[in-house]
Amino acid sequence: MVHKDWARCGDCDDSIENYPDVFDTIIIGAGPAGMTAAVYAARRKMKILLICGKVGGQMQWSSDIQNYTGVAQATGPELTKLFFDHVKKVDDDNDHFDLWLREKETVENISSKKDVFFVQTNTKQKFRSRTIVVTTGKIPRLLHIPGEDIAMKGNGLSFCATCDAPLYKDKKMVVIGGGNSAMDVALQLSKFTDDITIMTDLDHLIGEAVLMEKVEQHPAISVKFEVKTNEILLDKKVQVRGVLISEGGGKPHEFKCEGIFEEVGQVPATDFLKGVVKLNDRNEIVVNRRCQTNVPGIFAGGDCTDQAHKQVIVAAGEGAIAALEAHEYLLRQ
Secondary structure, X not given: OOOHHHHOOOOXXXXXXXXXXXXXXXXXXXXXXXXXHHHHHHHOOOEEEEEEEOOOHHHHHOOOEOOEOOEOOEOHHHHHHHHHHHHHHHHHOOOOOEEEEEEOOOEEEEEEEOOEEEEEEOOOOEEEEEEEEEXXXXXXXXXXXXXXXXXXXXXXXXXXXXXXXHHHOOOXXXXXXXXXXXXXXXXXXXXXXXXXXXXXXXXXOOXXXXXXXXXXXXXXXEEEOOEEEEEEEEOOOOOEEEEEEEEOOOOOEEEEOOEEEEOOOEEEOOHHHEOOEOEOOOOOEOOOOOOEOOOOOEEEOOOOEOOOOOOHHHHHHHHHHHHHHHHHHHHHO
């Protein structure tokens, strides 16, 4: 029977009554690390809750993945589907595995008492577990300028070209950023419009030479260097009409556009872990080579950690390690 205080609330769905009183592990995040962790934990006969958030994570944003062994080429959404189809197959096999999914749900806070962790989600539901695996990845870095919070609510500011580029057919576009992500977005947009401007506060583009060459040679893409973006400008219908920029330290002026992509990097999705586990100065979770945090029973893998290499295949491997380590921890307990 479900523990009423820690698995129900007044607005919760009834299906939660079938959940275990205490899970063996709760996996937070369903990018490549989280989905792999779920599969590996299931094969160790653990009782698992996978709190998905946005399925696929950063993998979902990629337009072209050619370095995942065994998959010669795929888009991010295609590879995400392969991963999640595998997870759902495990989820559906109730005769052999004990996996529960919470889709489109995120975690707000974690607390603990004795050997049990308490996890509360954004829907105010609360769950108990003996271990936790954090695989929340990264989220887009914001500029924190006027107009940004309004524009990003479906009003002309986007962060996922793979998802949103078709919405900007024949529109005048701005891509803010000067690295690989910005160049990749500009090239994706070029399939739908012939007026794209990359704006960067640097005096040169940085990243892969092949991308730079494609951008420099593309007739639809131009680049503005040493640009500071001061504000996102909106029209009377609260839609993007342009950006207020300063070039080379000059006076601010309006640059008209109909859509914007911000590509100024990502930050770890770890705000809910402050005061829970050790984070470094970049808010990454500090882990050892066994994906253990400084808190016994909490493990982490993927781009949210301080591991050096941020790749889909690396994240998947760390998800597997974290799940196996959680299982070993329970055996020792």
